[in-house]
Amino acid sequence: xxxxxxxxxxxxxxxxxxxxxxxxxxxxxxxxxxxxxxxxxxxxxxxxxxxxxxxxxxxxxxxxxxxxxxxxxxxxxxxxxxxxxxxxxxxxxxxxxxxxxxxxxxxxxxxxxxxxx
Numbered sequence: 001x002x003x004x005x006x007x008x009x010x011x012x013x014x015x016x017x018x019x020x021x022x023x024x025x026x027x028x029x030x031x032x033x034x035x036x037x038x039x040x041x042x043x044x045x046x047x048x049x050x051x052x053x054x055x056x057x058x059x060x061x062x063x064x065x066x067x068x069x070x071x072x073x074x075x076x077x078x079x080x081x082x083x084x085x086x087x088x089x090x091x092x093x094x095x096x097x098x099x100x101x102x103x104x105x106x107x108x109x110x111x112x113x114x115x116x117x
Contacts, residue, residue: 002069009062016055023048 045053 002066002073005062005065005069009059009066012055012059012062016052016059019048019052019055023052
């Protein structure tokens with residue numbers, strides 16, 4: 001069921017993108033330059049605008065449905081518990097590095113790697 005809703009959700013997303021891109025540019029974004037006179041109202045909705053609203057409402061509905069399904073399927077246990085990993089298992093030991101001693105520093109000279117004579 002979740003896969004069907006997810007596929008419908010993805011198709012709605014692609015349809016919504018396509019319908020928005022097909023709409024003509026209105027100009028005057030954010031209401032800049034709109035007149036307040038009798039002709040300054042909002043124009044009637046076109047077919048593309050109605051389709052945009054329909055796709056947007058369906059997209060939001062499928063988003064909420066997918067969220068509810070995911071919340072119902074979530075468990076109180078950890079993912080590690082479900083795959084069988086023990087939490088109290090001791091961490092693997094790292095091998096000990098050999099004890100390396102550097103030659104003593106003489107004077108104020110910078111520390112340089114040994115020469116290859």
